[in-house]
Amino acid sequence: MFCGECGTENPNTNQFCKNCGKPLKKTQPVSAPAQPPVISPPAAPVQEPKKPSAIMKHVLAIIGLIPAIAAFFVYPYVLGIIAIIIGAVALKKKSWLGALVIVIAVAAITVDLFYLQIFPPPRII
Numbered sequence: 715m716f717c718g719e720c721g722t723e724n725p726n727t728n729q730f731c732k733n734c735g736k737p738l739k740k741t742q743p744v745s746a747p748a749q750p751p752v753i754s755p756p757a758a759p760v761q762e763p764k765k766p767s768a769i770m771k772h773v774l775a776i777i778g779l780i781p782a783i784a785a786f787f788v789y790p791y792v793l794g795i796i797a798i799i800i801g802a803v804a805l806k807k808k809s810w811l812g813a814l815v816i817v818i819a820v821a822a823i824t825v826d827l828f829y830l831q832i833f834p835p836p837r838i839i
């Protein structure tokens with residue numbers, strides 16, 4: 715049967731959806747197979763086709779946002795490269811947020827480069 719919440723197909727023995735954990739509703743009693751109903755209202759809405767959870771797809775990119783933004787403040791190269799790698803993996807999983815992570819990380823590294831040019835570290839003479 716299909717989950718009424720997320721549309722995931724579950725074994726008929728499952729009481730709860732393996733994907734979202736919502737209880738699965740039995741739409742038809744098992745014991746009355748061949749009784750034609752006199753009035754047939756639509757018993758259940760048409761099951762929606764299975765679709766990947768939009769949030770789950772972007773989880774990796776959202777995780778990558780953390781080092782990307784932190785790279786503006788501390789360790790721009792280390793955190794920036796970490797964020798770029800995470801963003802690239804997220805992009806491979808077709809999450810457009812991965813591109814955003816890469817852009818932010820590159821921006822953090824670029825800002826740091828320009829910052830060092832405008833405000834060079836004090837030299838010991």
Ligand SMILES: [Zn+2]
Nearest residue numbers: 717720731734
């Ligand atoms: Zn479900």
